[in-house]
Amino acid sequence: MTYGFPPGGLPDQSVHPDGTAVFTSAYAVIPAVTQRDIVTSFLPGWKDMRMWVLARPLSGFAETFSQYAVEVMPGGGSDTPEVDPEAQSVIFVTDGTLTLNIDGAKHKLTDGGYAYVPPDAVWTLWNDGDGPARFHWVRKRYVGAEGVDLPEAFVTSDQETAPVVMPDCDGVWATTRFVDPADLRHDMHVNIVTFQPGGRIPFAETHVMEHGLYVLQGTADYLLNKDWVPVGPGDFMWLRAFCPQACITTGDEPFRYLLYKDVNRHMPL
Template structure:
C-alpha cells in the first residue's frame, strides 16, 4: 500500500457536545460491566465534560480512569482546546508519561524546548518527567486524545525519549493471511522494551474480522475513528460506530466483524513489555 492510499483512508471522528432535545428517548448503547465498558458517542455531551485545572480554554471528556472492576493501567480523555487555549504544565504527576493523538485542528506541543505542530493524525509520546506544554495557536478547535500511564522503569534499560509523527505517513503492517484487509499502524515500536505501552491504529476493510476471541492480559482502550462494526466483548455482541469508545479489562474476550461500507478504524491502547507485579 502506498502512502497516498494511507492518506486517502485516514478519517478521524471528532464531533462532541451539544444537548439532545426532550423528545429523544433516553435509551442508548452505554454499557458498564466488570469485563468491559462501552461509551457511545451520543453520551459525550456538554453536561458530562471535565475541567483540568492546569489548562485554559479547554474542556474534556474522561473516557477511562482506573476503577475497581475495570481497566486499571491508564487514563484516557478526549481534550478540546479553544484557539488561544492550552497549558504550560499539563501533567501534574512527574512519574506519568503521556501519548497525544490529534483528531481535529492543530496542536503545538513543546517538549524540552523542541516545538512540533501536530495536525490531524499527528501524535506525540511525552516521557515521564519531561518538561512539556501544549497550545492551540490556530483559529479552529483542536481536539486530541490524551492517554496517561504511570511509567514502569526497567532495570538496565534507559527510559524512552520523546517521539513525534503522523500515522498518515506510516506504512501499516499487514496481519498474516488477511490479504491486507486487516492492518495495524504501530506508532510506538513494540520491539523496544523501554516502552511499557503501545498505541496503534487498527484498520479493517469491510467484511474483515478478528476471527477468534482474543483473550489476553493486556488491557485496552479502543476509540472508533471511522466506520462501524459488531464487536464481541466477553459473551456479548455490541454494535459500535465512529465516535464510540470501549474500555476492556485484562482477559476480556474480544473479536469483531467490520460492517462497511467504509473501513472500520480505531485507536488502540495496550499495556505491554513488563513482567506481572505480584
C-alpha cells in the same frame, strides 16, 4: 481522513433515553451519544479547554491508564499539562492545530498527528490556530525496568506511519504501530487498527493486555466477553485483561480505532 471525537451538545427532548451504554465487570461501552456537554471536565493549569474522561484507574474499571478526549479553543492550552512526573502520555490529534513543546523542541500537530511524551519531560501544549483543536490523550504511569533506558520523546503522524498488514488475512487487517513492539523501553502501545470492509478478527482474542479502544472511523459488530455490540465513530470501549474480544466490520468504509494496551513488563505480584 476523518477521526471520531465526542459530539458534545445535547439531544433534543424528542429523543428517547434508551441507549447502548454498557458497564460490566469485564468491559464497558461508552457510546458517542453519551459524550455530551454536561459530562465534560476542566483541569487546573489549563486555559480554554474541556475534556471528556473516558477511562480512569478505578476499582472494577481501568487499572493501568487514563484516557481523555480534549477540546482546546483558539489561544487555549497549558504550560503545565501534566502534574504527575511519572506519567507518560500519547497525544493523537483528530482536528485543528496544536503547538507541542517537549524539552525545548517545538512541533506542530495537525489532523492525525501523534506524539509520545516520556515521564519527567517538560512540555507545553497550546492551540495557536484559528479554530478549536481536538485530541485524544492517553496517560500511563511508567514502569521502569533494570537495565532498560527511558524511552525518548517523538512526534509523527498517522499519515507518515505505514500500516503493517497482519498475517493470513488477505490484506484486510492492518496495524499502524507507532512504536516497535520489540522496543522494551516502552511499557505501553497506542496504535491504530484498521479493518477494510469485510475484515474481521477471526478468533476471540483472550489475553493479559488491558485495552482502551476509541472508534475513529467506520462501523463493526464487536465481541465483548459474550456479547456482540454494534459500534461506530466516537464510541469508546474498555476491556479488562483476559476479556474475550473480536470484531466483524459492517458498512462500506474502513473500520479504524485507536488502541491502548500495556506491554513488556512483569506482572505485579
